[in-house]
Amino acid sequence: MKKLSKTLSEYVILFFVYAIIYFVIETVWKHQLTDYRMFILGGFIGVIIGLLNNIFTYETDLLLQGYTGMITVCLVEAVFGYQWNIVQGLGIWDYTALPFSAVAGQVNLFFALAWFFLSVICIFLDDYIWYKLFHHEKPYYKILGKKFELY
Numbered sequence: 001m002k003k004l005s006k007t008l009s010e011y012v013i014l015f016f017v018y019a020i021i022y023f024v025i026e027t028v029w030k031h032q033l034t035d036y037r038m039f040i041l042g043g044f045i046g047v048i049i050g051l052l053n054n055i056f057t058y059e060t061d062l063l064l065q066g067y068t069g070m071i072t073v074c075l076v077e078a079v080f081g082y083q084w085n086i087v088q089g090l091g092i093w094d095y096t097a098l099p100f101s102a103v104a105g106q107v108n109l110f111f112a113l114a115w116f117f118l119s120v121i122c123i124f125l126d127d128y129i130w131y132k133l134f135h136h137e138k139p140y141y142k143i144l145g146k147k148f149e150l151y
Helices: 002-030 037-055 062-087 109-132
Strands: 141-143 146-148
Touching: 002 037, 002 109, 037 062, 037 109, 062 109, 062 141
Parallel strands: none
Antiparallel strands: 141 146
8 A cells, every 4th residue: 555655646746747837838838827727638648648658668769659649649639629629618729720630620730749749858757757756767768779868
């Protein structure tokens, strides 16, 4: 039980770190205070990408991990966006005016590409927090077979 509560508390910390970062990014991007649901969604997405990161080994190419994060975020945007913006009519985001949009404007190719890079950054941050704060092993990464470390 002690290990479970420790792990749960670690994920709660990670949730709030990702939620705050995402909420700030959204607020800066929109030039106004964003909806509180973006706080929840940001924490959820960060933890999910971190969990995916833990499924992969350090030998897994970082580009594949970024791609997996991007696809995951697009699925999350599609599900939550459809519920909040289409079903409930909240209008938190809408990509219909942009080319290459899908799911009634809830997912967009340009933002998907942004999520690729944000997923990689999230993986770096997740590994850094687990390494420095929770004293896990030092991470390394591979891109196209080339190994590198960040810290």
